[in-house]
């Protein structure tokens with residue numbers, strides 16, 4: 001099927017469908033568990049590529065097999081830095097480091113997945129010197145089991161950490177805790193525009209007493225770019241630049257993108273952030289390919 005046909009057939013899914021997908025296929029793309037493991041990138045890439053070509057069709061797999069397959073593919077995406085995680089998280093790290101200068105941060109991570117990248121940031125910034133407490137929220141229980149190991153390594157224990165298997169909008173709505181920073185990394189784009197506006201209202205409520213910040217690392221549309229045009233642009237990037245994956249291995253990513261990725265423009269995000277009560281909206285880093293950004297929303 002040609003790309004335009006695929007893009008034109010983007011279905012408008014309900015939140016219930018998305019949540020069901022998130023439960024059975026926990027995250028579109030996961031990475032390996034430990035930094036030591038992820039250093040074997042090239043051999044992993046070849047293994048994943050070959051394994052993916054020979055793997056059974058997704059609908060024949062158990063949820064555990066699906067999780068493992070998607071997680072391995074995501075590792076190749078990280079090793080190739082196809083979404084520019086290194087630069088985005090470099091900017092995030094600098095921001096967190098500055099913000100923690102007066103005291104360590106109470107961090108809420110909505111859609112935490114396996115917490116791999118944020119746990120590296122915490123570890124590199126001195127663990128508890130950066131983060132006083134960590135709260136991870138995700139629908140995927142398998143991913144959060146890995147998150148526990150990563151955060152345990154970064155904080156040298158989990159006495160100041162907790163995890164919730166929950167929908168992040170429901171969690172934010174019912175939460176009564178106070179935080180210094182709330183992170184949503186490659187997760188907010190799953191929400192509709194109205195849900196993004198609602199979660200920002202709730203997050204502002206959880207941050208306002210501390211003067212805290214909402215930090216968003218995510219895919220973004222260009223100014224005036226339609227969702228269809230974004231999908232076409234992203235698909236072109238995948239086809240031309242994601243050379244570590246075979247077309248077969250790219251297919252689940254493409255499928256997921258068309259069904260579940262609803263990135264916004266900066267203007268829309270800025271406007272719903274201001275409406276939610278955030279005073280400053282700053283681009284900490286815009287990735288060079290124009291697909292993703294790191295934003296700080298200050299309360």
Ligand SMILES: C[S@@+](CC[C@H](N)C(=O)[O-])C[C@H]1O[C@@H](n2cnc3c(N)ncnc32)[C@H](O)[C@@H]1O
Nearest residue numbers: 026027111112113138139140167168185186187
């Ligand atoms: C692409 S992964 C990103 C994980 C991690 N934040 C990172 O940057 O590596 C998106 C995560 O959001 C989670 N997720 C998606 N929709 C969710 C929802 N409504 N509530 C909670 N978690 C959700 C998925 O299970 C997945 O772990």
